[in-house]
Amino acid sequence: MSATPPLDLGSLGDVDSPEVVKQALRTFRRRTLRSTIWVLVVALMLGIPLVNQLFSKSTMERITTADGYDAGTVYRSRGVTVVLIRVADLGERTGIHLVATADGVEGNPFVFVQIQNEYYPATFRTGTDRMVEAWYEVTVPSDGKLNLRVEAHGGNEEPERDFVIDLNAAGVPERLWRKGGVR
Amino acid sequence: MELEDVFRAFQRQVFAYFLRVVGNRADAEELTQETFVRACSAAIRFRGDSSVKTWIFGIARRVLFEASRAGLFERPPEVEDRPAVSADHDERIDLERAFARLGVSDREALMLVDVLGFEPSEAAVTVGIKPEAMRVRLHRARGRLQEAYGR
Numbered sequence: 382m383s384a385t386p387p388l389d390l391g392s393l394g395d396v397d398s399p400e401v402v403k404q405a406l407r408t409f410r411r412r413t414l415r416s417t418i419w420v421l422v423v424a425l426m427l428g429i430p431l432v433n434q435l436f437s438k439s440t441m442e443r444i445t446t447a448d449g450y451d452a453g454t455v456y457r458s459r460g461v462t463v464v465l466i467r468v469a470d471l472g473e474r475t476g477i478h479l480v481a482t483a484d485g486v487e488g489n490p491f492v493f494v495q496i497q498n499e500y501y502p503a504t505f506r507t508g509t510d511r512m513v514e515a516w517y518e519v520t521v522p523s524d525g526k527l528n529l530r531v532e533a534h535g536g537n538e539e540p541e542r543d544f545v546i547d548l549n550a551a552g553v554p555e556r557l558w559r560k561g562g563v564r
Numbered sequence: 565m566e567l568e569d570v571f572r573a574f575q576r577q578v579f580a581y582f583l584r585v586v587g588n589r590a591d592a593e594e595l596t597q598e599t600f601v602r603a604c605s606a607a608i609r610f611r612g613d614s615s616v617k618t619w620i621f622g623i624a625r626r627v628l629f630e631a632s633r634a635g636l637f638e639r640p641p642e643v644e645d646r647p648a649v650s651a652d653h654d655e656r657i658d659l660e661r662a663f664a665r666l667g668v669s670d671r672e673a674l675m676l677v678d679v680l681g682f683e684p685s686e687a688a689v690t691v692g693i694k695p696e697a698m699r700v701r702l703h704r705a706r707g708r709l710q711e712a713y714g715r
Contacts, residue, residue, distance in 0.1 A: 388678075391679065394675075398579040409604035
């Protein structure tokens with residue numbers, strides 16, 4: 382294609398090359414190690430909650446199977462009924478299984494439950510709007526009295542009903558709810 | 565043959581490729597090292613469909629491409645300013661200067677074929693273009709080099 386003979390470029394390949402192969406192999410090993418560690422960390426981060434979820438029991442299961450007391454104590458206030466079904470020792474905390482129903486409230490009420498002035502995360506809550514069955518993990522005060530407020534919204538009266546769940550009075554053995562250094 | 569020995573056999577050629585295309589020793593050293601690091605990872609997938617040389621330079625080409633996207637070629641190429649010791653040496657310095665004035669794709673085509681001894685078809689595979697396009701690129705690059713060299 383060209384009449385002029387190409388230049389001899391062979392000398393351009395004649396260079397003093399630094400030693401890079403050993404360093405490259407070291408870098409490769411370091412990167413591989415770092416990637417492996419990252420993969421393990423990510424796998425652990427993803428895996429631990431998954432394994433926990435697979436093997437940990439729900440609050441409902443724990444309350445049902447742990448050492449506990451089936452109380453069956455009934456509390457009533459202005460058309461709202463609360464039944465303390467079971468109290469169980471869950472180690473650091475105490476498991477409470479209860480049912481609250483607004484069966485005597487006129488209209489079409491729906492029910493919320495607070496324990497100790499908090500809407501405790503009921504890990505399982507079931508029932509109709511008029512009735513709630515819930516399993517709670519709570520810290521019981523040293524006097525064994527839990528303040529329970531049931532809100533029955535939608536009726537014609539003030540929605541709040543306050544109850545004191547006295548575990549001693551309900552016959553719940555202290556060993557189930559009294560913890561070392563409790564509030 | 566150990567992987568290290570294979571790499572060592574190509575170390576000088578890969579370094580020369582980067583040095584002449586990039587025009588800077590420090591960058592060339594870094595890119596050469598990166599090429600071999602990646603070759604370590606890729607070695608497990610190498611099935612011998614191409615020659616080892618084409619395989620390694622294919623990796624080098626990708627390393628170069630990524631470096632160019634990161635702005636590597638914004639720096640002008642360096643030509644060593646060594647004192648003249650002979651006519652041959654002067655000629656070589658002139659050639660290096662002329663070569664450094666070429667565009668990157670011209671330098672790359674000339675390095676692969678005229679310096680490192682690739683067949684134009686192998687160089688085309690390495691660069692990722694058709695063999696005809698590589699021949700045209702080579703022809704033009706040689707012409708521009710001769711022009712820059714003053715022949």
